[in-house]
Amino acid sequence: MEFVMIALKLIVGLSILNVWLVRSKKSTAWRGGDANDIKEEFKNYGLPIWFMYAVGTAKVVLAILLIASIYYPQVEAVAAFGIAFLMLGAVSMHIKISDPLKKSLPAFTFLVLSLVIGLL
Template sequence: MEYLMIVLKLIVGLSILNVWLVRSKKSTSWRGGDANNIEEEFKAYGLPVWFMWVVGSIKVVLALLLLISIYYSQFEAIAAYGIAILMLGAVSMHIKIGDPLKKSFPAFTFLVISLVIALL
């Protein structure tokens, strides 16, 4: 079970870092609305650009804490629950603007995995 938790933490943590630090200016099929990057995505949701920076910073910090929790378990709950809350917000934004359900798939998946990490 310990190795499964490590794998789940790596998947979620590295994926979030990838989205926010590597692919933030790139188009993907998961972006909300017709957005080609994260800034356009937040605009599609009706959110201000400053909020993108706040959410992005929090997600990066929580992703790093989740990775750190592989060695220091005291960070596990705050990181996993924090990511779950943010992913719930992401799924809500996709629903708000009427995106097809498939666009919510990554956020929903990370929401579920984060809850598994937090609860097990």
């Protein structure tokens, strides 16, 4: 079970880092509305640019903490539940702008995986 938890932490943590640090200026099938990058996505949600930076910083910090929790288990709950909270927000934004269900699938998946990590 420990191996599975490590794998889940790496999957969630590295995926979030990939979205925010590597692919933030690239178009994906998962972006909200017709956005081509993260800035456009937050604009589509009706959120200010400063909020994008706040969410991005929180997600990167929590993703790093989640990966660090492999060696420092005392940060696991904060990281996992923090990510779950942010992913709940992401899913709700997709719903707010009436995105097809497919677009919220990654956020919903990471919400569920983060809850599994935090609860087990």
